[in-house]
Amino acid sequence: METLYFVAQQTMYFAIPLLIVALGGMFSERSGIVNIALEGIMVMGAFISISFINIFQSSMSGQLLLILAVLVAGLMGGLFSILHAFASIRLKADQVISGTALNLFAPAFAIFVARMVQGVQQVQFKDTFYISKVPILGDIPVIGSILFRNSYITTYLGIGIAILSWIVINHTRFGLRLRACGEHPQAADSVGINVYRIRYAGVFISGFLAGIGGLAFVIPTSTNFNATVAGYGFLALAVLIFGQWRTKRIFYAAFFFGIMKTFASAYSGIPFLKGLPISNEVYKMIPYIATLIVLTFSSQNSQAPKAEGVPFDKGSR
Amino acid sequence: MKKRHNLLEIKGLTSFFASLMAIIAGLLFGLIILFISNSEQAMPAFLTILVGGIVDGTKGIAQELYYATPIILTGLSVGFAFKTGLFNIGASGQFTCGAFAAIFIGIKWTFLPPGIHWLIALIGAMIAGAIWGAGPGLLKAFFNVNEVITSIMMNYIGMYLVNMAIVKTVYDSLKNQTKPVAASAIIPKAGLDKLFNASSLNIGIIIAILMVIIVYIILNKTTFGYELKACGQNKDASKYAGINEKKSIILSMVIAGGLSGLGGGLLYLSGSGKYLQVLDILAPEGFNGIPVALLGMSHPIGILFAGLFIAHITVGGFNIQLYSFVPEVIDMIIAAIIYCGAFALLFKNLINKIIKVKFSENMQDNKTNDSSNGVSTEKSEEIIKEES
Numbered sequence: 280m281e282t283l284y285f286v287a288q289q290t291m292y293f294a295i296p297l298l299i300v301a302l303g304g305m306f307s308e309r310s311g312i313v314n315i316a317l318e319g320i321m322v323m324g325a326f327i328s329i330s331f332i333n334i335f336q337s338s339m340s341g342q343l344l345l346i347l348a349v350l351v352a353g354l355m356g357g358l359f360s361i362l363h364a365f366a367s368i369r370l371k372a373d374q375v376i377s378g379t380a381l382n383l384f385a386p387a388f389a390i391f392v393a394r395m396v397q398g399v400q401q402v403q404f405k406d407t408f409y410i411s412k413v414p415i416l417g418d419i420p421v422i423g424s425i426l427f428r429n430s431y432i433t434t435y436l437g438i439g440i441a442i443l444s445w446i447v448i449n450h451t452r453f454g455l456r457l458r459a460c461g462e463h464p465q466a467a468d469s470v471g472i473n474v475y476r477i478r479y480a481g482v483f484i485s486g487f488l489a490g491i492g493g494l495a496f497v498i499p500t501s502t503n504f505n506a507t508v509a510g511y512g513f514l515a516l517a518v519l520i521f522g523q524w525r526t527k528r529i530f531y532a533a534f535f536f537g538i539m540k541t542f543a544s545a546y547s548g549i550p551f552l553k554g555l556p557i558s559n560e561v562y563k564m565i566p567y568i569a570t571l572i573v574l575t576f577s578s579q580n581s582q583a584p585k586a587e588g589v590p591f592d593k594g595s596r
Numbered sequence: 597m598k599k600r601h602n603l604l605e606i607k608g609l610t611s612f613f614a615s616l617m618a619i620i621a622g623l624l625f626g627l628i629i630l631f632i633s634n635s636e637q638a639m640p641a642f643l644t645i646l647v648g649g650i651v652d653g654t655k656g657i658a659q660e661l662y663y664a665t666p667i668i669l670t671g672l673s674v675g676f677a678f679k680t681g682l683f684n685i686g687a688s689g690q691f692t693c694g695a696f697a698a699i700f701i702g703i704k705w706t707f708l709p710p711g712i713h714w715l716i717a718l719i720g721a722m723i724a725g726a727i728w729g730a731g732p733g734l735l736k737a738f739f740n741v742n743e744v745i746t747s748i749m750m751n752y753i754g755m756y757l758v759n760m761a762i763v764k765t766v767y768d769s770l771k772n773q774t775k776p777v778a779a780s781a782i783i784p785k786a787g788l789d790k791l792f793n794a795s796s797l798n799i800g801i802i803i804a805i806l807m808v809i810i811v812y813i814i815l816n817k818t819t820f821g822y823e824l825k826a827c828g829q830n831k832d833a834s835k836y837a838g839i840n841e842k843k844s845i846i847l848s849m850v851i852a853g854g855l856s857g858l859g860g861g862l863l864y865l866s867g868s869g870k871y872l873q874v875l876d877i878l879a880p881e882g883f884n885g886i887p888v889a890l891l892g893m894s895h896p897i898g899i900l901f902a903g904l905f906i907a908h909i910t911v912g913g914f915n916i917q918l919y920s921f922v923p924e925v926i927d928m929i930i931a932a933i934i935y936c937g938a939f940a941l942l943f944k945n946l947i948n949k950i951i952k953v954k955f956s957e958n959m960q961d962n963k964t965n966d967s968s969n970g971v972s973t974e975k976s977e978e979i980i981k982e983e984s
Contacts, residue, residue: 377934387927388924521745571753
């Protein structure tokens with residue numbers, strides 16, 4: 280039982296940032312803009328918010344500071360992603376190109392600023408956000424041990440974002456318009472929807488969530504930020520496609536990948552796996568191989584938004 | 597016929613000027629960054645970037661060529677796949693697999709005669725890269741799996757696989773890296789080291805230029821290249837025209853992988869003390885291929901110059917540490933150039949418009965053959981109207 284709890288808690292650390300970022304990617308892609316810049320936006324969000332924590336941790340600590348940092352990360356991610364939105368919506372540029380530019384820029388910026396300001400590129404922070412046990416809820420048998428112990432507030436935030444995203448995409452006017460812009464922008468335009476504005480909103484939301492995802496990745500796994508999110512932005516992109524651009528499937532995909540990743544990184548903590556004579560590298564490969572296999576069997580009917588990646592031109596209706 | 601030739605020249609020229617404007621915009625952005633962080637040292641540092649390796653004479657140029665060799669090849673790899681409408685983000689994994697194959701052959705196959713040992717090792721690198729590139733190609737062609745995702749997955753699988761293979765076969769456990777390769781597997785220098793007075797330079801750069809030419813010929817002078825480009829332009833139309841698009845996708849990824857793999861081989865057989873290390877880090881050369889391809893507009897010759905240019909300012913970037921700046925300024929400049937490259941359409945249309953104005957003044961009679969230009973000018977006017 281202890282092993283199960285351990286695996287479940289570890290899985291959260293991997294799955295939650297992937298979930299948040301992939302959901303972010305969903306908002307952008309469902310509006311019709313390919314967002315390959317998720318990695319860069321994560322780095323930017325994480326960098327600014329960790330710096331924020333670094334500056335204010337002497338006067339503040341605990342969950343309040345983390346919540347403020349989450350807001351900072353989201354705003355920074357949103358602002359940064361506007362660059363992508365401007366190039367791909369306003370200037371009708373190739374969306375892969377501007378996304379790549381953002382991916383190149385963010386880590387360089389983080390290293391540059393950190394080294395210019397403090398001499399070293401690692402931004403340190405004190406982890407005052409760890410929750411060993413949520414009061415009352417942590418005492419529930421089984422569920423309490425899985426969900427409400429050894430966790431971070433970002434876990435609940437991630438699940439909250441997933442539920443909210445599902446509602447927004449499927450049950451609001453904005454969600455309907457967003458989907459319309461990704462499927463058939465000309466039709467959306469013909470009924471008076473401002474495609475440009477909706478797409479800007481989609482990209483902004485994706486940046487907001489990716490920024491938060493960057494912070495959610497760094498907080499549980501480290502106490503310093505070294506200008507990298509270890510390819511999680513690209514993995515989130517995989518989760519998004521794996522999840523077929525649908526909220527629920529993204530949720531499952533993120534947890535599938537999270538569990539695989541947990542086995543890969545923590546197999547030595549699992550007694551049954553520890554005894555097997557398999558190289559450490561094989562375990563590390565498992566998440567990627569498993570994703571490849573699942574994708575092979577699930578991609579025949581891709582549900583990608585039809586107008587994804589196509590700049591909207593009002594005149595081409 | 598002559599007029600048509602003129603038009604083509606102008607098209608290439610506008611692309612060139614669009615890239616040039618992007619480069620200038622990116623450099624200006626870098627200058628601003630330098631000024632913000634330290635205004636006193638900004639100007640000398642900026643000049644250092646512009647001068648690049650030339651400040652060290654032939655040695656600096658050799659350094660640039662050494663640095664440019666692998667990224668020209670990964671750039672070619674990404675650019676080649678782009679032509680078929682594929683985004684090969686997996687150059688990193690292909691590069692690593694190629695590097696490992698080269699090193700493995702370099703260390704283990706010492707039974708090969710000295711003259712061809714290095715050549716076989718490079719061919720091995722190409723094959724390993726090609727196999728790694730084939731994976732995403734096959735999955736895309738037969739199972740419709742998005743190649744971006746499979747390439748990313750293959751990057752990680754390749755990295756871990758190579759790490760595992762190194763430890764099992766050619767490991768120097770004291771240094772956590774591969775053993776040194778046999779002397780016969782090191783790429784010959786053919787006097788280039790003496791010419792440039794730098795020990796690191798070998799014929800790798802010549803091989804890279806050769807590949808540029810070969811890719812140019814494949815893309816522009818063969819039916820196969822035409823089919824690839826047709827697939828990239830419009831998959832459905834080329835299918836209708838009887839082109840086997842599955843074959844095109846697979847071959848395109850195989851060739852792209854081979855190019856990246858060769859890049860890995862060239863870097864790690866250069867005998868300049870570079871070893872493949874057992875670290876959980878994706879090879880950055882693979883990702884650097886993306887900006888090279890974008891800046892070169894996926895054209896082989898463009899990629900050659902883009903690779904040289906990026907190598908040039910990267911060497912300049914190392915030198916600005918003298919002024920206590922961080923070399924990452926260069927990455928920011930490159931990012932800004934790529935970002936401005938995304939405005940290429942805008943730049944091109946602007947240039948087209950200027951040319952068009954001049955044209956209509958000078959050559960009233962040329963109007964009829966100029967229809968394609970006319971369309972894009974109209975579009976540019978539209979965009980400009982939108983802007984204002």
